[in-house]
Amino acid sequence: MSNAIEARLSELGLTLPDAPAAAANYVPFVRSGSTLYVSGQISMGPDGFITxxxxxxxxxxxxxxxxxxxxxxxxxxxxxACDGDLTRLKRVVKLTGFVNSGPDFTDQPKVINGASDTMVEIFGEAGRHSRSAVSAAALPFNVSVEIEGIFEIA
Structure with missing residues (x-):
């Protein structure tokens, strides 16, 4: 592995997927200065959408x-966005998570913990972030979760 973050991913047994292409009229990410805004990423597994x-x-x-x-x-x-170099990530700033759930479901924060815990496991203190976790009546392709993020990069 070429750096500590890649080594940490390997240690955790995690493999990053290829960066998904935009599915409509938007771009996957936008950089403004040292802030990187990443468009919503939907729940996908090796067998396709998690719905x-x-x-x-x-x-x-x-x-x-x-x-x-x-x-x-x-x-x-x-x-x-960092030309393959995850060491350029300085901090996970904020995640906004949307959970495909009904009106009686109130554990959206527990669901989005799956993303938050992953960020901290991989990036340590730099992975700690602010967050929103909200319900959605429906999400694209009937996926279960969609999360967008804001990151600080070098």
């Missing part, structure tokens, strides 16, 4: 796994 409503089709743990998948896609976008 369904959390709380009825998926339990909280499955939702958290979907959020972890979103976190790995976010990191892939950061890597792409």
């Amino acid at each position: 369904g409503k959390v709380g009825s089709d998926l339990d909280v743990e499955q939702g958290a796994a979907a959020a972890k998948a979103c976190a790995l896609s976010l990191i892939s976008q950061v890597r792409a």
